Amino acid sequence: MTRLSDGGLGSPATAGGPSAPSGRPPAAPSAVPPAHPRRWAGLAVLSASLLLIVMDITILNVALPALSADLRPDSVQLLWILDVYSLVVTGLLVTVAALGDRFGRRLMLISGFAVFGLASAAVLLADGPGEVIAVRALLGIGGAMIMPSTLSMIRHLFTEPKERATALGVWAATAAVGSALGPIVGGALLEHFSWRSAFLVNVPVMVVAVAAALWLLPESRAPRPGRWDAVGTVLSIVGMVALVYAIKHFGKDGLGDTGALVAAGIAAVALPLFVGWCARTPYPILEVRLFRDRAFSAGALTALCTSLAVAAVMLLLAQWMQLVEGYGPLETGVRLLPAAVGAAIMAPAAPALAARIGARSVLAGGLAVSGVGYLVIVLGPRPLSYLAVAAALALTGAGMGALAIASAVIMVGAPPEKSGSAAAVDECSYELGAALGVAVLGSVAAAAYRGDLPPSWLAERGVTGAAAVDARESLGGAMEVAAQAGAAGAELAARAQASFTASLEGASLAGGALLLAAGLLVWFLTPSDLDISDSDH
Structure with a gap:
C-alpha cells in the first residue's frame, strides 16, 4: 500500500527544516507513541467546540432578518456583518496554526475558547451595526484559534492510524451536522428570544469547554519550532x-x-x-512543500470544491424554503436535516469504507454523490418540491460525510511537527471554498434572478426607481415591494418567487457539474493504492 508518509514529504526528514538537508536519506520512523488514555473524551471536547463554531456560522443566516429589522444596517454594513468573520478567520488561520505549533496547541485552543466566549457576551453591548461588526471580527479571531487547533490536536491524541482515521471521521461528521443544526437552533431561539440569543448561546458552552480542555487535553507543540517567520x-x-x-x-x-x-x-x-x-x-x-504529495493535494482540492458548491446552494435553499415555500426559521432548519442525517451516517463509516474500496474511491465517490444530489434539484419533477430537495440534501450530506477522508488524507500526510500547517491547509481550503462559492455561484444565481426581472417588466407594473432596484436586488426586497405594490403586488411576488427558484436550479446545476468534474480530477490525482490507515505517523 502507498503510505502518505512515504515519498519524502510526509516525513520530518524532508519537511523543510534544516535537520533534513537535501540529499540525505530520510531518518527511520520513530516508534508510535502510546495512546493517550483520555483521547476519546478529548475528542468529544474538540468535536463539541467545532460543532458550536460551525453552528454559529449558520445560525446567523436565520438571525439576520431579525437583526436587520432591529438595527437597520445599510447594505454596506450588512455585507460587513456577513463577511468580516470569514475575512478574519481566513486571514489568521495560517498564523495562529503556526503559533499553536510553536507555543502549544492546547494553549491556543483554550485561548480561542476564551476569545469566542467573551466576544459572544459582548453582543449585549452592541446597539448598532458597527458594534455587531466588531463582535463578529472578535468571533473570527476566536474561530481562527479554535478550528485548526481541534484538527491538529486530533493528530496528536490519536497515534494509532486506524483510530485516528475514525476520529477524523467523527470530526468531519460533527462539522457537517453543525452546519445543519445551526438553522434549527437559531430558529428555536428566535421563536422565544431576540437575535442576541444566537450569540449568547455560545457563552456557557465556552465556559464548559475551557474547563474540559484543561482537564482532558494534553499540551503538544512542535519539538524544534525554529525562529518565527x-x-x-x-x-x-x-x-x-x-x-x-x-x-x-x-x-x-x-x-x-x-x-x-x-x-x-x-x-x-x-x-x-x-x-x-x-x-x-x-x-x-x-509548509507548502507538502503540496508536492499528490494525495495531500487531492485532499485539499476535495475540501475546497466541496465547500465551494455546498456554501452557496445551502444558503439559497434556506432562502427558498422561507421566502418561496413560506416556512418559518425553525421549520426551515428542520427541513434542512436530511443533509445532517446523510453526513452523520456516512462520515463515521468513511474510514472503514476506504479500507474496503480504497481512499481514492471514497474521495472521488463522495464528490460524485454530492454532485448528483445537486442535479436532483435540476432534473427532478417540476415544479420544484420539497420532496426533491430532501432527496438532494440526503445525497449531498452523504457525499459530504464520505469526504471525512479528505481531512484524514491532509492530516496523515503531514509529519507531526507540521500538523499545524496541515490543519491550516484543511481549514483554509474550506474557508476559501465557502467564499468562492457564495461569490461565484451566488453571482450566477443573482444574475439569473435579475435577468428574469427586467426593468421593463417591472415598469409596466408601476415598479420603478428605488423600488425596482430593491425588487431586482433580492427576493426579500421583491417581497417587500410586492407588499406595497397594490394590485400588481401578487403578480410581482409570483414572478420573483419563480425567478428565484430558477436561479436556485441554475446554481445547483453549476455546483453539481463542478463537483462531478472535481471528482474526476481527484480520481486521477489520488494514488490508487493510497491507504490512510497505514502510516508511520
Whole structure:
C-alpha cells in the first residue's frame, strides 16, 4: 500500500527544516507513541467546540432578518456583518496554526475558547451595526484559534492510524451536522428570544469547554519550532484577507468594483511571494512543500470544491424554503436535516469504507454523490418540491460525510511537527471554498434572478426607481415591494418567487457539474493504492 508518509514529504526528514538537508536519506520512523488514555473524551471536547463554531456560522443566516429589522444596517454594513468573520478567520488561520505549533496547541485552543466566549457576551453591548461588526471580527479571531487547533490536536491524541482515521471521521461528521443544526437552533431561539440569543448561546458552552480542555487535553507543540517567520506571517495575512475581500466584492458588485480590483492586485502579489518565501525559508509558517504529495493535494482540492458548491446552494435553499415555500426559521432548519442525517451516517463509516474500496474511491465517490444530489434539484419533477430537495440534501450530506477522508488524507500526510500547517491547509481550503462559492455561484444565481426581472417588466407594473432596484436586488426586497405594490403586488411576488427558484436550479446545476468534474480530477490525482490507515505517523 502507498503510505502518505512515504515519498519524502510526509516525513520530518524532508519537511523543510534544516535537520533534513537535501540529499540525505530520510531518518527511520520513530516508534508510535502510546495512546493517550483520555483521547476519546478529548475528542468529544474538540468535536463539541467545532460543532458550536460551525453552528454559529449558520445560525446567523436565520438571525439576520431579525437583526436587520432591529438595527437597520445599510447594505454596506450588512455585507460587513456577513463577511468580516470569514475575512478574519481566513486571514489568521495560517498564523495562529503556526503559533499553536510553536507555543502549544492546547494553549491556543483554550485561548480561542476564551476569545469566542467573551466576544459572544459582548453582543449585549452592541446597539448598532458597527458594534455587531466588531463582535463578529472578535468571533473570527476566536474561530481562527479554535478550528485548526481541534484538527491538529486530533493528530496528536490519536497515534494509532486506524483510530485516528475514525476520529477524523467523527470530526468531519460533527462539522457537517453543525452546519445543519445551526438553522434549527437559531430558529428555536428566535421563536422565544431576540437575535442576541444566537450569540449568547455560545457563552456557557465556552465556559464548559475551557474547563474540559484543561482537564482532558494534553499540551503538544512542535519539538524544534525554529525562529518565527515574520515575513511569512505578514504575507499570509495580507494575501489571504485581500483574496477573500476581492472574491466577496466581485461577487456582489461585479468585476468593475474598484476596491475589489485593488484587493485582487494585492493578493496577486502577496500570495505568490508567500508561496515562494515558504518554499525557500528553513522555518516556514506554512509548509507548502507538502503540496508536492499528490494525495495531500487531492485532499485539499476535495475540501475546497466541496465547500465551494455546498456554501452557496445551502444558503439559497434556506432562502427558498422561507421566502418561496413560506416556512418559518425553525421549520426551515428542520427541513434542512436530511443533509445532517446523510453526513452523520456516512462520515463515521468513511474510514472503514476506504479500507474496503480504497481512499481514492471514497474521495472521488463522495464528490460524485454530492454532485448528483445537486442535479436532483435540476432534473427532478417540476415544479420544484420539497420532496426533491430532501432527496438532494440526503445525497449531498452523504457525499459530504464520505469526504471525512479528505481531512484524514491532509492530516496523515503531514509529519507531526507540521500538523499545524496541515490543519491550516484543511481549514483554509474550506474557508476559501465557502467564499468562492457564495461569490461565484451566488453571482450566477443573482444574475439569473435579475435577468428574469427586467426593468421593463417591472415598469409596466408601476415598479420603478428605488423600488425596482430593491425588487431586482433580492427576493426579500421583491417581497417587500410586492407588499406595497397594490394590485400588481401578487403578480410581482409570483414572478420573483419563480425567478428565484430558477436561479436556485441554475446554481445547483453549476455546483453539481463542478463537483462531478472535481471528482474526476481527484480520481486521477489520488494514488490508487493510497491507504490512510497505514502510516508511520
